[in-house]
Amino acid sequence: MIRTFNFSFILSSCLYCGTLFAQNKPVAPAAKPAKDTTRQSAVKKITVAPPKDSSWLIPGGLRLGVDLGRIVNNIYYPYRQEYTIVADARINARTYAAVEVGYTNTPHSDTNYTYKGNGMFATLGVDYNFLKRQYVNEKNMFYGGIRYGISHFNYEVPTYTIHSPYWGGQLSGSYPKTNVTAHWAELVLGLKTEVLKNFFLGWNVRTRILMNSVEKDGFKPLTIPGFGSGSKRTVFDMQYTVSYVLPFYKVRERYVPPKVKKEVSTR
Amino acid sequence: MKTIYKLIIAGLFLVGMAACENETKVCDQTLRADAHVEFRRDSAGFVWDSTFRAVTTLALDKDTLLKNVRTNNVYFTLDPMHDSSRFMLRIDSLVGKDTLTFRYKRTPMFISPGCGFGTTFQLDTVIATRHLIDSVIITQKSVVNSNDTHVQLFFYTE
Numbered sequence: 156m157i158r159t160f161n162f163s164f165i166l167s168s169c170l171y172c173g174t175l176f177a178q179n180k181p182v183a184p185a186a187k188p189a190k191d192t193t194r195q196s197a198v199k200k201i202t203v204a205p206p207k208d209s210s211w212l213i214p215g216g217l218r219l220g221v222d223l224g225r226i227v228n229n230i231y232y233p234y235r236q237e238y239t240i241v242a243d244a245r246i247n248a249r250t251y252a253a254v255e256v257g258y259t260n261t262p263h264s265d266t267n268y269t270y271k272g273n274g275m276f277a278t279l280g281v282d283y284n285f286l287k288r289q290y291v292n293e294k295n296m297f298y299g300g301i302r303y304g305i306s307h308f309n310y311e312v313p314t315y316t317i318h319s320p321y322w323g324g325q326l327s328g329s330y331p332k333t334n335v336t337a338h339w340a341e342l343v344l345g346l347k348t349e350v351l352k353n354f355f356l357g358w359n360v361r362t363r364i365l366m367n368s369v370e371k372d373g374f375k376p377l378t379i380p381g382f383g384s385g386s387k388r389t390v391f392d393m394q395y396t397v398s399y400v401l402p403f404y405k406v407r408e409r410y411v412p413p414k415v416k417k418e419v420s421t422r
Numbered sequence: 423m424k425t426i427y428k429l430i431i432a433g434l435f436l437v438g439m440a441a442c443e444n445e446t447k448v449c450d451q452t453l454r455a456d457a458h459v460e461f462r463r464d465s466a467g468f469v470w471d472s473t474f475r476a477v478t479t480l481a482l483d484k485d486t487l488l489k490n491v492r493t494n495n496v497y498f499t500l501d502p503m504h505d506s507s508r509f510m511l512r513i514d515s516l517v518g519k520d521t522l523t524f525r526y527k528r529t530p531m532f533i534s535p536g537c538g539f540g541t542t543f544q545l546d547t548v549i550a551t552r553h554l555i556d557s558v559i560i561t562q563k564s565v566v567n568s569n570d571t572h573v574q575l576f577f578y579t580e
Contacts, residue, residue, distance in 0.1 A: 232444055263446055267538025315539040317530065321484065321499045326541070328530055374532040377446070384445060386534065 212405040214292055215245040218347075218355065220398025222257075227395070234263040234270070235378050241396050243282060248408045251282040253300055259380030261310065268315035274308020276381025278341060294349045294400070296357070302341035304363065309334045310376045330374060337379045338366045345394070353400040363390050445535040453533045453540030455565050456497040457524060459573045461513075464556070472577055474513035482508045482521070490515065497568055500524060502541035513554060513577070522558075522575075523549040526565070542566045548573055 222239035229236055239257035246252055254277070261272035280302030286295060312330035319325065345359020365388045369376060376385035383390040461472040473494040480486040481499070487509075488496055501507040505526060512519035526543040533540050543565040548558045557576045565572055 234446055263535075265446065265538070312532075312539075315530070317502055317539050317541055319499075319502050321487075322481070322501045322503060323484075324503050326503050326530075328539075330532075377535050386445070 209410040210407050211291065211410075213245075213248060213408045214294060214400075214402055215404045215406040216353075216400045216402035217242060217244045218398045218400045220355070220357075220396045222255075222394045222396050224358075224393055224395040234261055236260040236262070237380070239381075239394070241394070241398065245406050246281075247406055248288075249284045251284070251296075251298070251300075253280050253282045253302065254278070255302075255381075257381055259308070259378065261376075261378050261380075263377060266316070267318075269313050270310065270377055271313060272308060272310035272376055272378065274306055274380040276304060276306035276308075278302040278304040278381065280341070280343075282343070294347075294355075296345075296347040298343075298345060298347070298359075300343035300345075302343065302361075304337075304339045304341055304381055306337045306339075306380045306382060307334070308337075308376070308380045312374075333371045333374075335369045335371065335376065336367075337369050337382055339363045339379075339382050340366060347396070347398070353402060355398045355400065356396070357398070358393060358395045361392050361394070363392065364388065447536060449534065449537040451534050451537060453531065453537065453542075454568045455540065455542050456499050456568045457543070457545070457565055457572045458495065458497055458568050458570060459522075459575055460495040460571050462574050462576045463579050464576050465579045469576075476513070476515050478510075478512045478515070478519075480510050482510060495571075498522070498524065500526065500541075500543050500565065502528060511555075511575075518553040520551045520553050520555045523547075525549075531566075545572060550575065554578060 220241045222241060225237045225239055237257060237259045239255055241253075241255045243251040243253040256275070256277045258275055259273060261270065263270040280300055282296070282298040282300035284296045284298045286293075286297040309332050311332040315328055315330065317326040317328075341361055341363045343359050343361045345357060345361075347355045347357035350356050363382055365379070365382060369379060369385060379385050383392055461474065462469055463472045471494045473492065475492045476490040477488055477493050477496060478486060478490055479488040479496050479498065481501070487499065496511070498507065498509050505528065507524045507526075509522045509524075510519055511522055525546045525548075527546065529542050529544070530539050531542050532538075545560055545563045545565060548560055550558050554577055555575055556578045559574045559576070560572065561574055562570045562572045
């Protein structure tokens with residue numbers, strides 16, 4: 156935020172100064188002056204010499220981490236025991252390939268039913284870093300990303316009980332083990348900050364949209380591993396990650412000349 | 423560094439906010455799958471609702487469901503443990519009573535993580551004694567909620 160403010164302040168200051176200079180019209184000379192060889196022209200054509208080496212190396216590497224948010228989640232949702240490993244690798248200066256894999260166990264038991272479920276999940280996608288680097292080696296990120304998620308899991312109800320207060324009895328039954336595959340799309344927005352050398356803390360918010368139905372015989376699972384609630388088509392979630400970069404490669408970044416705005420001629 | 427701490431705290435706060443709903447703790451959609459029965463009279467093809475002043479209903483050998491209530495419709499709680507249920511229906515304390523027998527198929531249904539399972543019914547037949555009831559029509563065989571009318575009872579016109 157401070158950096159953004161500074162940038163905005165400097166940018167607006169430059170624009171303001173530019174506007175002031177633009178409004179100062181040159182005064183027309185009364186008479187043609189004699190050629191003065193002692194003075195040099197005030198307007199000198201500035202030419203920027205292109206750098207000799209138009210590309211350089213920036214830090215790359217594989218960033219591996221875990222989602223600590225699942226621990227908080229497990230306090231609020233005891234029936235969602237989820238473990239997630241996150242990873243990303245730099246493709247170029249701003250783009251990262253991102254992968255997440257995990258395992259979810261869903262044990263639940265109350266007076267009405269017991270539930271067992273477990274499964275693996277994975278997401279695959281890309282992150283784009285919107286943050287303008289202040290120095291070449293900066294690795295902090297403010298990013299947006301998109302993911303495709305897939306989960307294969309099973310669930311069953313070993314026992315359920317239907318109570319009938321009026322008839323004075325209860326009915327017991329079970330629901331057999333069912334295998335299901337779920338697919339979803341995911342949008343991510345988050346931050347990653349290098350707090351120690353190659354060690355990152357980050358968090359992100361994300362929305363997931365389920366793309367297929369996971370209901371079998373009118374029975375939806377309690378949770379879909381990696382997705383969240385089994386009874387919703389759209390869910391919101393958060394991740395809080397700690398991660399470490401294994402800097403075993405570098406990415407070459409090429410010089411891109413800044414775009415020069417064409418001057419508008421005024422009469 | 424201060425910015426980093428602010429971001430981390432904000433992140434933790436949001437995690438806390440996001441994790442407030444435990445679906446297994448709240449039962450917000452209880453399944454009420456009672457057979458809904460409406461009273462009718464038919465006179466020369468002209469059908470109208472019939473309200474009785476003291477309706478009493480109960481399952482045989484069970485507690486009363488309704489006792490001397492002025493109404494034109496009743497709900498019967500079907501037995502989820504058997505494939506038939508028998509009820510007594512009396513529309514007035516001064517007149518005789520009828521017996522209704524519901525025969526159906528039962529299907530367990532997962533209601534929600536908080537509510538667990540319930541039973542839905544598919545009506546096969548409804549049989550009634552003919553003391554005051556003239557005829558029975560099943561209007562909706564599937565009993566999955568009590569908003570629909572499942573059975574219409576036609577009473578003799580006086």
